[in-house]
Amino acid sequence: MVSRLPGHQVTRLKKRGLTLVELIVTVVVLSLGIVLIYEGFLTTLGGFNYCIDYLNAQIWLDEKIWDVQDKLSHYKTLLTEDTSGTFLTGNKEFNWYLSYDLIEGLKEAGLYAIDLKVSWREGFKEISTARSAYALYLEQ
Numbered sequence: 001m002v003s004r005l006p007g008h009q010v011t012r013l014k015k016r017g018l019t020l021v022e023l024i025v026t027v028v029v030l031s032l033g034i035v036l037i038y039e040g041f042l043t044t045l046g047g048f049n050y051c052i053d054y055l056n057a058q059i060w061l062d063e064k065i066w067d068v069q070d071k072l073s074h075y076k077t078l079l080t081e082d083t084s085g086t087f088l089t090g091n092k093e094f095n096w097y098l099s100y101d102l103i104e105g106l107k108e109a110g111l112y113a114i115d116l117k118v119s120w121r122e123g124f125k126e127i128s129t130a131r132s133a134y135a136l137y138l139e140q
Contacts, residue, residue, distance in 0.1 A: 050122055054129065056089045057118045061131045064096070065116055072100065072112050072135035094120045100135075110137030 018026075071078050083098045100114045112135045119128035 046123070050127070052090070053092055053120060053122065053127070056092070057094055057120065057129055060087065060089070060094065060096075061116055061118055061129065064098070065114060065131050065133045068098065068100065068114050068116070069133055069135040072114070073137055076110060076137045092120060094118050103134075110139075111135075112137070 068078065068081070071081065078100070081098075084096060086093055086095050088094070095118070097117045097119075098115070100112050103111045103113050114133045114135060115130065116132075117128055117130040119126055121127070
């Protein structure tokens with residue numbers, strides 16, 4: 001390409017390619033974009049796993065509360081039932097703690113307060129959820 005510059009000689013401009021510095025800057029920008037997309041993906045995956053674990057714990061809590069209510073309303077005691085333990089769901093270990101007691105002032109009515117807590121580790125955090133319910137002992 002020939003260019004005429006006023007007051008100067010006619011010069012010929014050369015076509016330039018990418019320099020090494022421009023290539024390095026391009027690779028750094030693209031790498032940063034890939035890292036940010038990957039980090040967003042892993043964050044979303046962690047949130048999804050947390051939701052799955054939370055739903056599994058809620059399902060287990062519902063079943064356990066129903067079982068405890070049924071036993072207390074029929075037998076007035078849990079007999080040999082443990083008040084704590086662990087269970088596995090999908091390679092995740094959950095710890096649970098159960099407490100129940102007759103409500104003060106209503107001992108003759110046989111009204112029990114039931115508290116059930118489930119906890120598990122999610123990365124470096126300890127996550128827990130709890131349920132409370134009541135059971136009424138009915139004499140047959």
